[in-house]
Amino acid sequence: MEIEAYTVEKIKDPFGILSGDRYEFRLEIELAEDDDLHVAGGLYVRAIYRVDGESGGIVKYELYKRLNDAFVDAELEDEEERVLEAFCREHFSEAEE
Template identity: 75%
Template structure:
């Protein structure tokens, strides 16, 4: 299971207004236990694009990266981790800097 250590959130500008709703980009520094298959020496962070349309919010996309070199980590989260991530983003997107 992952644990979020720190995060930033920014509202993503849509200059053309093509897409409905608002987009937010999260960068989440996570802690992963050494015995977890996601574990990488030096740590990982997750980049999340979260969409809010009216009262509904949803993860559009997420990617994991190694902290030390920003290298893409080709792994996926488990369903319960994705749900935790979506809940976290839903609770914190209002903190976004514009």
């Protein structure tokens, strides 16, 4: 899995109901042609990453086709999920406040 481009935004919680901070990532990914999830035009991942103190992790993610924003009802492999989580951990601080 290769991450080609991404955006990250801090999700505002005006009522302070949830602990920690949440960040929404949109990551454009390209998968190998022999990957079961490979589609022409590529996919993007919409991921919610939560940071609470020193700990962080992906709350949820969804896959979409880049060409038409169609939801893809599938999951990444464990190794790909680890890559996704590591990327989010490394880049969440780039979000605008």
